[in-house]
Amino acid sequence: xxxxxxxxxxxxxxxxxxxxxxxxxxxxxxxxxxxxxxxxxxxxxxxxxxxxxxxxxxxxxxxxxxxxxxxxxxxxxxxxxxxxxxxxxxxxxxxxxxxxxxxxxxxxxxxxxxxxxxxxxxxxxxxxxxxxxxxxxxxxxxxxxxxxxxxxxxxxxxxxxxxxxxxxxxxxxxxxxxxxxxxxxxxxxxxxxxxxxxxxxxxxxxxxxxxxxxxxxxxxxxxxxxxxxxxxxxxxxxxxxxxxxxxxxxxxxxxxxxxxxxxxxxxxxxxxxxxxxxxxxxxxxxxxxxxxxxxxxxxxxxxxxxxxxxxxxxxxxxxxxxxxxxxxxxxxxxxxxx
Amino acid sequence: xxxxxxxxxxxxxxxxxxxxxxxxxxxxxxxxxxxxxxxxxxxxxxxxxxxxxxxxxxxxxxxxxxxxxxxxxxxxxxxxxxxxxxxxxxxxxxxxxxxxxxxxxxxxxxxxxxxxxxxxxxxxxxxxxxxxxxxxxxxxxxxxxxxxxxxxxxxxxxxxxxxxxxxxxxxxxxxxxxxxxxxxxxxxxxxxxxxxxxxxxxxxxxxxxxxxxxxxxxxxxxxxxxxxxxxxxxxxxxxxxxxxxxxxxxxxxxxxxxxxxxxxxxxxxxxxxxxxxxxxxxxxxxxxxxxxxxxxxxxxxxxxxxxxxxxxxxxxxxxxxxxxxxxxxxxxxxxxxxxxxxxxxxxxxxxxxxxxxxxxxxxxxxxxxxxxxxxxxxxxxxxxxxxxxxxxxx
Numbered sequence: 146x147x148x149x150x151x152x153x154x155x156x157x158x159x160x161x162x163x164x165x166x167x168x169x170x171x172x173x174x175x176x177x178x179x180x181x182x183x184x185x186x187x188x189x190x191x192x193x194x195x196x197x198x199x200x201x202x203x204x205x206x207x208x209x210x211x212x213x214x215x216x217x218x219x220x221x222x223x224x225x226x227x228x229x230x231x232x233x234x235x236x237x238x239x240x241x242x243x244x245x246x247x248x249x250x251x252x253x254x255x256x257x258x259x260x261x262x263x264x265x266x267x268x269x270x271x272x273x274x275x276x277x278x279x280x281x282x283x284x285x286x287x288x289x290x291x292x293x294x295x296x297x298x299x300x301x302x303x304x305x306x307x308x309x310x311x312x313x314x315x316x317x318x319x320x321x322x323x324x325x326x327x328x329x330x331x332x333x334x335x336x337x338x339x340x341x342x343x344x345x346x347x348x349x350x351x352x353x354x355x356x357x358x359x360x361x362x363x364x365x366x367x368x369x370x371x372x373x374x375x376x377x378x379x380x381x382x383x384x385x386x387x388x389x390x391x392x393x394x395x396x397x398x399x400x401x402x403x404x405x406x407x408x409x410x411x412x413x414x415x416x417x418x419x420x421x422x423x424x425x426x427x428x429x430x431x432x433x434x435x436x437x438x439x440x441x442x443x444x445x446x447x448x449x450x451x452x453x454x455x456x457x458x459x460x461x462x463x464x465x466x467x468x469x470x471x472x473x474x475x476x477x478x479x480x481x482x483x
Numbered sequence: 484x485x486x487x488x489x490x491x492x493x494x495x496x497x498x499x500x501x502x503x504x505x506x507x508x509x510x511x512x513x514x515x516x517x518x519x520x521x522x523x524x525x526x527x528x529x530x531x532x533x534x535x536x537x538x539x540x541x542x543x544x545x546x547x548x549x550x551x552x553x554x555x556x557x558x559x560x561x562x563x564x565x566x567x568x569x570x571x572x573x574x575x576x577x578x579x580x581x582x583x584x585x586x587x588x589x590x591x592x593x594x595x596x597x598x599x600x601x602x603x604x605x606x607x608x609x610x611x612x613x614x615x616x617x618x619x620x621x622x623x624x625x626x627x628x629x630x631x632x633x634x635x636x637x638x639x640x641x642x643x644x645x646x647x648x649x650x651x652x653x654x655x656x657x658x659x660x661x662x663x664x665x666x667x668x669x670x671x672x673x674x675x676x677x678x679x680x681x682x683x684x685x686x687x688x689x690x691x692x693x694x695x696x697x698x699x700x701x702x703x704x705x706x707x708x709x710x711x712x713x714x715x716x717x718x719x720x721x722x723x724x725x726x727x728x729x730x731x732x733x734x735x736x737x738x739x740x741x742x743x744x745x746x747x748x749x750x751x752x753x754x755x756x757x758x759x760x761x762x763x764x765x766x767x768x769x770x771x772x773x774x775x776x777x778x779x780x781x782x783x784x785x786x787x788x789x790x791x792x793x794x795x796x797x798x799x800x801x802x803x804x805x806x807x808x809x810x811x812x813x814x815x816x817x818x819x820x821x822x823x824x825x826x827x828x829x830x831x832x833x834x835x836x837x838x839x840x841x842x843x844x845x846x847x848x849x850x851x852x853x854x855x856x857x858x859x860x861x862x863x864x865x866x867x868x869x870x871x872x873x874x875x876x877x
Contacts, residue, residue, distance in 0.1 A: 148668070150665055150666060150697055151666050151668075213689075214685065215655050215686050215689025215690050216693065218652060218654070218656050218659060218686060219655045219662055221655075221656055222644070222656035222657060222659020222662070222663070223660065223662045223663045225644050226664065226673075227667075228662075228663045228666060230659075245652055246656075250647070250649075254645075255850055255853050256850045257629060257632060257633040258645070259629045259630035259631075259849075259850050260850040261629070262644065262645075294851055297852075318853040318854040318855070319855065
């Protein structure tokens with residue numbers, strides 16, 4: 146009976162016929178992989194690699210159900226007893242019900258026990274705005290979780306991020322909040338052979354410069370990274386050269402990367418999907434002010450954020466509730482004074 | 484040991500010229516074990532019940548007595564230290580409920596697991612903590628079981644997961660521990676405790692559901708001490724039959740003031756779990772002498788007469804003591820000597836707990852992450868850049 150429980154909890158998602166991954170014909174230097182497939186493959190590989198890893202949640206294998214606080218607590222308890230659970234939320238909005246278990250049972254325990262009780266757990270699920278799911282299902286939780294010591298919070302953008310960060314998160318001995326994005330699941334990205342190898346990991350706490358630039362720094366995470374790159378492409382035609390940083394990790398924030406870039410470009414715009422107040426951009430502003438890059442700024446930092454309202458349903462309203470590419474372009478020009 | 488007692492007592496008798504002559508007792512004089520008739524537990528969805536005729540050996544009896552007395556004295560000392568403001572913040576005392584912790588431990592193995600809420604000092608002791616490190620944790624010193632970083636509600640040791648401050652949160656955690664036991668294919672189980680106050684919480688019912696569905700080896704135990712903070716069970720619950728609240732989970736209602744009842748019921752429950760039948764629920768009817776915590780005098784919602792009545796008629800230590808004495812399993816002197824021993828242990832522990840230094844400031848930023856390179860931690864101002872120490876595989 147123990148074996149069947151184990152099987153139940155370790156049946157990874159049916160990885161959709163992943164094109165050519167793991168096959169002999171991996172001659173292609175780059176392969177197109179969707180974020181969803183990248184995640185599933187990473188999950189399957191990590192399940193195979195370590196017996197203690199298992200899945201628990203609302204959308205797992207054959208399991209349907211929404212016993213949020215209960216299963217989150219169960220996952221945390223299992224982690225305390227030596228397993229390595231991956232706790233899935235259908236969306237992070239549901240994690241609000243279970244947030245006590247994430248913060249008080251998972252995040253704080255290693256500290257409260259003075260190092261006796263580690264909690265190696267990953268909490269994953271889609272975060273932030275989706276499409277037409279309205280106010281209760283569209284909140285971004287990056288700021289909420291990143292506020293808390295004892296947690297690591299990551300926010301992948303593309304397939305490579307998803308794969309590498311998920312593997313690192315699963316192998317990390319600490320609670321990791323893994324913020325995915327529903328609208329990104331189906332988006333394909335080129336993945337190098339190196340990034341497809343079984344032990345490909347991306348370190349938590351290190352941002353990536355997706356596009357080098359000289360005039361202004363754009364810092365973003367998750368889906369908005371794509372928007373920043375699109376904006377940068379448009380701005381390039383007007384002679385404005387943007388450096389785009391993909392945070393990859395929200396907590397701990399790679400302040401060094403941001404500062405290094407600002408010291409080069411002298412201008413900073415943060416872009417996020419979440420609400421403005423007390424958010425990721427707000428934190429970046431504070432950190433830049435406190436550090437060495439402040440004196441290099443030629444203008445105050447600009448934050449591009451979601452509109453400070455509960456998410457509306459109607460498409461036109463929803464579209465105007467989150468940053469669009471034109472908002473980023475506008476903000477860049479304002480910051481540069483052009 | 485008995486020869487010493489007799490020498491001492493003879494000497495006393497001579498000094499006092501006491502009329503009562505205390506004579507030496509030999510080992511052989513004591514009954515090595517006796518059979519006891521205990522109260523039958525109420526059952527729910529069970530065809531059998533825990534045994535009502537049980538055997539206790541002299542050694543067991545003395546050990547239970549010593550542990551319960553240690554627990555009692557430790558809690559009373561904590562009361563004292565709290566009133567002297569040497570212990571701060573939360574302090575939820577367990578005196579009156581000793582039979583629960585000691586009775587449970589008597590029927591589980593050290594390799595089993597246990598988790599409880601915040602009234603946890605007693606369980607920290609039975610699960611392997613020492614009085615010294617428990618008291619030093621209460622006083623927030625470096626010698627504390629959590630190095631002074633946890634406090635009253637956050638004590639941990641092997642196979643003991645605290646000490647949990649959020650009411651009810653420990654219940655899903657306990658089921659998770661049980662899940663890990665089953666997953667690993669061991670015969671270990673998890674004892675998962677909560678109080679009558681927590682018993683109405685939603686997450687507990689979520690947990691019952693999943694534990695039953697997956698047949699997790701968890702013994703849910705409701706320590707019903709009749710009051711959730713200041714609210715009596717009658718005012719709090721639509722149904723006070725806590726042992727039935729698991730609905731599809733079999734239940735037992737047990738006299739939590741009688742250590743033999745608790746022990747026997749736990750034995751029954753453990754067997755149920757280990758035989759793969761899934762979870763079981765035990766309600767222990769018990770009582771706390773103190774208020775909810777040290778901030779609660781405990782007499783605004785119950786009468787002093789009620790407290791006194793429980794003390795005089797149902798005190799778990801007295802019940803055990805009477806059993807030992809009336810069955811010739813121990814002598815008054817022997818038990819008194821244990822009391823003296825215990826008092827000394829508590830005094831020594833209190834001495835340590837009040838003189839051990841507080842944790843060094845360097846500890847402030849340690850233990851944020853496990854197995855992690857040093858982390859930079861922001862201090863109270865931008866120039867206070869603190870750092871955690873490098874911990875390799877702790």
